[in-house]
């Protein structure tokens with residue numbers, strides 16, 4: 022081996038042959054004006070003390086500002102920030118800065134400025150120390166008998182190793198198992214497609230060509246009654262006879278979770294521009310189509326609609342989907358087309374879903390297949 | 391020391407009666423017995439250089455984070471439970487929001503100095519991570535990671551990773567539209583982990599996204615787990631620093647065996663302590679005047695909404711960029727899905743980057759075979775390959791970072807986002823290679839210039855006419871201190887295999903690896919310019935003497951000092967401990 026090593030006995034080796042220039046040694050110490058001129062020295066002293074004093078003044082001003090400026094009244098008064106914020110921050114900042122600058126000035130001008138030299142020692146211990154350490158270790162290990170008693174050693178390894186299992190098992194209740202949750206949303210047959218925020222149901226004639234509407238399932242706004250095969254509400258007795266119950270409006274966490282999957286966009290395009298793939302010919306109404314709003318990349322809600330090109334752009338990583346062509350990806354890191362929600366019209370003339378989404382919405386996951 | 395020195399002596403004035411300090415010291419030492427350790431460390435020497443401040447910025451901004459963070463915890467409610475906002479910020483009054491968001495608004499508009507602390511906390515977080523990054527580059531460029539400091543390098547990389555995670559978890563806490571979008575994306579990232587991704591997500595989020603557990607859990611991670619780890623690692627980082635003693639730049643009297651600088655007490659303590667107040671003060675001024683993360687403008691998180699131009703904090707920009715320019719690959723086989731388009735850029739690439747960073751010191755010392763202790767810093771030009779490697783990594787990082795803003799660039803410069811993406815897909819591979827080659831050559835040419843200066847002095851710009859009528863530019867020899875500082879570097883020694891076969895002509899075991907190593911070592915050092923030998927210097931000066939009599943005296947200066955300096959100055963000084 023020709024590794025370059027430290028030689029343990031001589032410390033660090035770096036004396037190379039034929040150094041072109043020998044070490045001239047530390048340059049002589051040079052005196053500062055404050056070392057030789059008493060006036061300069063006193064001036065520096067006053068400077069430092071002045072800064073410390075000014076810092077104290079700013080601290081007092083901080084306390085005054087705290088009580089003088091109301092916050093929340095006009096949060097954009099100064100540079101888009103509240104007066105309280107600016108005053109407090111400025112005073113605190115100056116109070117701190119002045120201490121800092123003062124201390125450094127003190128060190129530079131008035132404290133002894135002679136550099137001192139300390140010798141280094143190799144990080145490694147001396148050979149004797151190493152030998153002693155190894156000897157102690159060997160002796161200790163020897164006395165424990167761990168080498169001679171494999172039965173004890175192995176059972177100990179087993180028992181301590183096994184302790185890792187409870188540590189993992191105990192985390193089991195962090196959350197439920199996925200089950201089939203990722204495969205379904207709250208959408209179902211006859212559920213109205215309503216405007217997000219207002220909850221207004223949508224009639225096809227409400228939409229102009231080129232228009233995009235953010236939509237949600239009706240059940241986020243009112244309970245969803247079971248329907249008969251024509252889309253009319255079942256009476257309570259009929260529903261009970263069929264074993265169906267109204268779907269309640271989800272609340273709190275559940276609402277958020279359902280929203281994160283069910284968010285939908287409805288667009289109207291020229292029917293002639295649309296090229297539905299096989300089986301999707303009757304998923305739209307007069308050029309009105311509905312797609313999942315959740316990007317198939319990592320799940321941002323998609324928002325930017327270019328009506329001329331029928332492109333929908335995700336603001337997170339710019340995946341672009343062609344809504345006239347089955348939501349296919351035409352650019353960006355997403356792989357899968359946006360899932361499409363099959364639409365139809367209910368007896369009252371409102372847009373409703375034909376079914377749930379036919380594939381999981383949102384980002385891909387391992388089990389998705 | 392001159393007699394003129396009045397009050398600034400480096401020796402403390404001795405008072406006759408026992409001082410209060412001595413009293414306290416006696417009390418403490420009788421119980422703690424710390425004098426032994428203190429006597430070595432109170433006057434411990436720290437060398438000075440502006441670049442040594444970068445790590446300090448990171449350290450002090452961490453302290454600012456601790457202080458401001460604790461302030462925030464006094465009001466922040468890490469809950470996703472719903473509440474109706476009612477507070478000083480009118481536009482959101484009466485709106486259903488999470489407790490986390492409402493309490494962040496409360497801190498911003500109803501707690502005096504609350505917004506200041508929030509903004510200081512966020513600015514300090516940016517400063518913390520930026521300072522760590524630049525500090526790491528300084529350590530690498532100057533070779534300060536070499537033996538015996540490799541472990542401190544590894545700790546440093548861990549700090550960078552944990553700091554980034556800490557920033558991400560903090561960014562997620564206020565539950566505004568941007569932070570929620572970040573968590574949403576994180577949920578998608580985890581989903582891309584093969585086999586276990588879905589389960590990890592359900593356990594992490596306590597069920598389906600968003601659930602009501604993620605913010606309380608991130609909160610525990612943010613205020614307890616990661617700060618604890620950071621604190622422990624920073625402590626280890628500092629302890630090792632003190633144990634190894636700081637590296638220093640070579641120069642007259644500054645060798646590999648000593649450390650020259652100011653003592654801890656008083657000079658370094660005053661400078662470093664003062665610097666803490668400066669970092670703290672600067673963050674306060676930033677908090678005062680520069681708005682950051684105005685969550686009230688983003689609105690509360692809503693899983694069906696997003697703002698255009700969603701952008702994470704800058705330190706998450708490079709993985710975000712990788713995510714953006716990755717082609718949309720996904721495999722479907724045996725009934726499962728593997729999302730390369732997410733897994734590669736966001737899981738694999740950062741893991742790889744961390745691994746590469748950690749391995750850098752070990753790879754270098756394996757290639758060069760250099761296992762010696764190094765306490766002298768190298769100028770980047772004196773390690774052309776290493777410098778090239780870091781510049782290549784920086785280019786890689788920078789290009790991904792640019793990719794993270796591809797939409798902004800497209801809009802600002804009116805370019806097509808497709809074109810930018812296609813360009814960057816190629817550039818992230820080609821760019822670093824070009825950067826490496828240019829940097830390495832540049833370093834080598836700088837080395838050559840150094841040798842020129844050593845051999846022929848620097849160019850004065852004065853044109854001389856010699857006896858035979860020819861013209862030449864007059865060169866002045868360098869001052870000896872400067873010349874020494876340039877020449878005080880090791881000659882590179884290319885790793886060589888002693889013999890790959892034994893007497894019987896049988897290949898020695900492991901000699902394949904050794905051959906690779908020798909070849910890499912050749913590539914690492916082979917084209918470097920070595921400093922001149924004493925003989926070459928003599929020869930050059932001799933030549934110059936003939937050429938230009940004027941510089942005689944100066945040259946003799948160097949030559950004579952070389953012989954006169956004995957014993958070397960550092961040997962005159964007794965070891966200080």
Ligand code: HEM
Nearest residue numbers: 456459460462463466494512515557560561564613617683
């Ligand atoms: C290395 C350390 C740290 C980093 C990088 C960091 C980063 C962040 C960031 C970027 C935010 C978002 C701030 C905003 O609202 O704009 C945040 C929020 C927060 N951090 Fe930290 N932090 C760190 C340490 C701490 C510590 C030590 C604590 C407490 C012990 C803490 C407590 C908090 C709290 C309570 C919030 C939420 C405040 C709010 O949203 O109003 N942080 N952190």
Ligand code: FES
Nearest residue numbers: 316318319335338
């Ligand atoms: S989440 Fe839509 S492109 Fe990434």
